[in-house]
Amino acid sequence: MNYKILVQYDGTRYEGWQRQERTESTIQGKIEAVLSKMCGEEVQIQGAGRTDAGVHAKEQVANVHLKEQVDPQEVKQYLNRYLPEDIAVSEVREVPERFHSRLNATGKIYVYRIATGEVKKVFERRYIYDFGEKPDMELMCRAAEILTGTHDFKSFCANRRMKKSTVRTIYSIDLKEKEGEIVITYTGNGFLHHMIRILTGTLLEVGMKKRSLSSVAELLEVRDREKAGFTAPAKGLTLEKVLYSPLQKESETL
Structure with missing residues (x-):
């Protein structure tokens, strides 16, 4: 199943959105770590775009493909329970399999x-x-x-x-x-x-x-x-x- 996630964050203490090998302090990395814990396996998400270190977001968009169907509300609650206090998920919902947060953005x-x-x-x-x-x-x-x-x-x-x-x-x-x-x-x-x-x-x-x-x-x-x-x-x-x-x-x- 493909899920669309709306994310807001204070980017002050992060090295930007994109996951990086040299640091764990990225927005994408934090969200993927929580989702991987929830699913019991490595999960990767796609973001609509990269924000640089120190840049904030009120409504960043990401999508993730999960092997098993999960209630979107449960995904949202789980993410908000375990994400740092400066990252929050405002919405999670199922979307068509072909939806891609970056490629479909205009x-x-x-x-x-x-x-x-x-x-x-x-x-x-x-x-x-x-x-x-x-x-x-x-x-x-x-x-x-x-x-x-x-x-x-x-x-x-x-x-x-x-x-x-x-x-x-x-x-x-x-x-x-x-x-x-x-x-x-x-x-x-x-x-x-x-x-x-x-x-x-x-x-x-x-x-x-x-x-x-x-x-x-x-x-x-x-x-x-x-x-x-x-x-x-x-x-x-x-x-x-x-x-x-x-x-x-x-x-x-x-």
């Missing part, structure tokens, strides 16, 4: 939070980048418009040896400002290594007038990581949702 929604006030957000310090300055929102919005659409985002990819295509489509970059904070929501069909964090750093440089709007357009042409902005810290980034239809809204269930 997009993702990420949110990046930036604190702009003079006073640090002490109780949210794990989930927000304490920038401490107030950039020009209008300039940032104009830069975001340039970056929206289908482009080669090689300038925004941390993997300089990337051999696969670096062309991606960003459906929208939505910037909202509230008291002492800027929230940037990125919706796209996929994102490269550190892409959102580099995009965020670039937008902030524009907002602080350290980079011109014309230079943003040039980044899409030069395809050179060295020319783009700084990489914003991981802790400000959260995977909000994995999409399984290009037109799916953030509020819709998967």
